Each structure stands twice: as structure tokens, then as C-alpha cells.
Amino acid sequence: MKKPPKDLKGLRHGYTTGSNATAAAKAALLSLAYQEKVMEVEIILPNKDLVTFYMKHVEVHHDFAKASIIKDAGDDPDATHLAEIVAEVRWSDEIIIDGGKGVGRATKSGMPIAVGEAAINPVPRKMLREVAEEVLHETRHTGAEIIISVPKGEEIAKKTMNARLGIIGGISILGTRGTVVPFSTAAYRASIAQGVSVAAENGVDHLVLSTGGRSEKFAISIFPELDEGAFVEMGDFVGFSLKQCKSKKRKRVSLVGMIGKFSKVAQGIMMVHSRSAPVDFRFLRELAAKAGADQALQEKVETANTATEAGNIMREAGHDAFFALLCERAAKNCYDHAGGGIEVEVILITLKKELLSRVVYCGPGSEKEGGQS
Known part of the structure; x- marks a missing residue:
């Protein structure tokens, strides 16, 4: 069996549910x-690799056959890793x-x-x-019925x-x-694109983008009127x-x-992974100065260990204008990046969802400004 390739970090690739379903269907058809x-x-995979797959179980009868396979997602934290995928086949016209x-x-x-179809992608x-x-x-035979189940x-x-x-x-x-x-x-981007597409097709005009699970839970709590399809995890x-x-x-x-992430957006950085760009504490100091912080407080902000710590310093000093300034910068940069023509709201919260x-x-x-605490 051809082993899944590894990437530059030594992480093992795996095979999709589509590849596994196809392999199981072929085994069942040949068995029948x-x-x-x-x-x-x-x-042969869509990327032209020729790969051998081994079945977990095969069952053969006169008029139908069934084969099952265990999906190997490699080193990806995939929800379907080790899922059993079954193909049942019979002849048809x-x-x-x-x-x-x-x-x-x-x-x-x-x-x-299409609506009503099984979720087996093109x-x-x-x-x-x-x-x-x-x-x-x-x-x-001229045809076959293939039923994929999990x-x-x-x-x-x-x-x-x-x-x-x-x-x-x-x-x-x-x-x-x-x-x-x-x-x-690519997979994460595809997930975002699909979420936005489904929301748009179903008439959702107000989308809520969150950076992760904690921020999404907060978003759901402040927009209870929105359909769950309006919420999309954008990550970085x-x-x-x-x-x-x-x-x-x-x-x-x-948003x-x-x-941590929104301070980068406020600087105009639109890919906010920690490896893409570090937090600019000099920038945070400049915002602190505009919010009324004195020199001593500005220095504390600039020498903070994290953006969260910098925010805590300003909050404890009562300079809540700091957060409004950061949100204003971030919202304007988002609007400009999108090319205008869309209302952008930036909602900044703490780790404790405040x-x-x-x-x-x-x-x-x-x-x-829509509110502070």
C-alpha cells in the first residue's frame, strides 16, 4: 500500500471521505x-496519485455486496478520522x-x-x-446503485x-x-467560503465572523435574533x-x-496568525497615548508581555477609550480591505467574555460606538 505522504514538518497526510467511499464502492462492485x-x-485520486486501499470487511451475496473501510486522516485533527465508511451496491439499469x-x-x-440530495460532493x-x-x-450490466453510509x-x-x-x-x-x-x-478557507455562501443563499444579510469558539459563543449571546447560519468561524x-x-x-x-488578534487588524494586518505577524507593542503604546495615558502608563503598555496584559493595564487605569480607538482602527481597516460598500462592526471582548x-x-x-464595559 502506498503510504500517505508527509509534509515538510513530517506530518502524515491522509485520505478524504470521498477517496475512502470510492475505494469501498470499487471493492463492493468487484466483489459483486x-x-x-x-x-x-x-x-486513482483526483490529484492523479494511484493508491491501494484495504477493506475492513466485505460481504458478498447473489444480488448485492457490501464493503467497509476505516478512514485514515493522517495527522490532521479531522472529525472523521477512523470513521467506518460503507458502500453497498447492487446492479441497476x-x-x-x-x-x-x-x-x-x-x-x-x-x-x-442540491436541496434534498445526499451530502456527497461533486x-x-x-x-x-x-x-x-x-x-x-x-x-x-449497464448500471449500478451505490449507497454510501457511515x-x-x-x-x-x-x-x-x-x-x-x-x-x-x-x-x-x-x-x-x-x-x-x-x-x-485551503481546507479552512473552503469552510469559510462555504459558510458565507450558504448564509447568502438563504438570505442572511448580517454575518458574524468570530476568531474562535469562545468569541462565537459570545457573538451568539448578543445576536440571539440571528439564524445559526449567520455565524462563521473565520479563525485567523x-x-x-x-x-x-x-x-x-x-x-x-x-467581527x-x-x-491579541484585533490589535493586528487595527494595524491593517488581515492574516492574524501568531506566526504571520507579532503584536506591535509600539502601536499599542501610541493608542494608549491617544486614549490619555501618561508616560509611565504608556511604558507599561509597551513593555507588557501580551496584548491582553496591555489591555488589562489600560482597563485598570480607567482608560476605556483605548479599546474604542482600537475598534475604530480595526473597523476602518476591515472596511477598506473589503473595498467599502459594507457595514463593518468590530466587537472586542476579554478572555472572560466581557x-x-x-x-x-x-x-x-x-x-x-456600540457600548463598553
Whole structure:
């Protein structure tokens, strides 16, 4: 079996649910055609790699066959790692691809699959069709029904964004390259783009972007009127997320996060991962000065260990204007980065989920402070 490749950090790549489902379907089809268990198969991935997959279990009957495989996601913290994926096949007049137990179904538009369809994305569907055609050419049959199921799919789906995206009843069968890249930037961006797309297709004009789980919980508490599809975790991808919202012509976006990342946004940095750019304490000192801090306090801010500590210093000194200034800078930079034409709100909170400041910006002279504590 070809071992999954490793990246430059030595992290092991894995294979997508789409690749595993395709391998299981091929094993089941060949088992049905030969009337004997086929425990290993080779498939060509979308990235053109030829990979051998081994089945966990194969069952053969006269009129149907079933094969299951255990998904290996490599070193990626994937919710579907070690999930069992099952393909059940039988002959038919045409090629039919559908989802069974544990594979979700689309209930909202904006996804790459139609409402009502099983959540088997276009590339995996193409892969499944191609292996079906490959096996059918060796038989007298003209079609096959392929049902993909994931026995624990409903439970696994609770750890994913599926319900928010309108995928109900299980996981999605995904994959565009066939391999899973650990901690993939492309995968995170794709998740953001999909979340924004689903929200837009379902008429959500106000999107709420959070930097993580803690900030999202706070966001949900202050926007209880919004549908859960309005909330998208942008992580470190501030600029990318804003441009996605703008491209979908949304009217308003609220960004919720903490001072560490938002101090970078206030400087005009739109990719806020710690490795992308460090916190600029000189910048924080300048904001402190504008907020009325004396020289001694400014020095404390500049020599703080973290942005959070700098914020605590200003808060304890009663200089709450510091947080409003930071939010104003961040909101303006977000508006400019998106290219204007969208109302931007920045909501700054503490690690304890306390509101520090919130400012709305929709063009020069439009700053509106929405509250402090």
C-alpha cells in the first residue's frame, strides 16, 4: 500500500471521505461482479496519485455486496478520522449514487449539492461514477446503485459545521484532491467560503465572523435574533472572510474577537496568525497615548508581555477609550480591505467574555460606538 505522504514538518497526510467511499464502492462492485470478496483495490485520486486501499470487511451475496473501510486522516485533527465508511451496491439499469445512514442531506441552498440530495460532493460523486463505469465495462450490466453510509455519521456530524450549513442527518462525503493535508489552510478557507455562501443563499444579510469558539459563543449571546447560519468561524483569516462577505454582497458584517488578534487588524494586518505577524507593542503604546495615558502608563503598555496584559493595564487605569480607538482602527481597516460598500462592526471582548468595546464603520465619519464595559 502506498503510504500517505508527509509534509515538510513530517506530518502524515491522509485520505478524504470521498477517496475512502470510492475505494469501498470499487471493492463492493468487484466483489459483486466476481462473486468473491475483494479486500484491496487501487483507485486513482483526483490529484492523479494511484493508491491501494484495504477493506475492513466485505460481504458478498447473489444480488448485492457490501464493503467497509476505516478512514485514515493522517495527522490532521479531522472529525472523521477512523470513521467506518460503507458502500453497498447492487446492479441497476443506470448508475445511481446516494447516501444512506450517517450521510447527511442538504436542506439549504448554497451548497455544491442540491436541496434534498445526499451530502456527497461533486468530486466524490465523479470518482464514484468513474469506478462504477470501470467495473461495469467488465460485466454485462449497464448500471449500478451505490449507497454510501457511515454508521456513526450522525454522532460525528455533531463535531462539524454540517447542521449550521443545513446538512442534516450525518457527515458529508468530501474531497477535491483525494488527500487530507494536516492543518490545511485551503481546507479552512473552503469552510469559510462555504459558510458565507450558504448564509447568502438563504438570505442572511448580517454575518458574524468570530476568531474562535469562545468569541462565537459570545457573538451568539448578543445576536440571539440571528439564524445559526449567520455565524462563521473565520479563525485567523480576517481579510479572506471579509472579501467573501463582500463578494456575496452582504450588507453587514460583525467581527468578534480579542485584543491579541484585533490589535493586528487595527494595524491593517488581515492574516492574524501568531506566526504571520507579532503584536506591535509600539502601536499599542501610541493608542494608549491617544486614549490619555501618561508616560509611565504608556511604558507599561509597551513593555507588557501580551496584548491582553496591555489591555488589562489600560482597563485598570480607567482608560476605556483605548479599546474604542482600537475598534475604530480595526473597523476602518476591515472596511477598506473589503473595498467599502459594507457595514463593518468590530466587537472586542476579554478572555472572560466581557465586552470591552464595539464600533460600527461604514465609511468616513461613520464611526458609531456600540457600548463598553
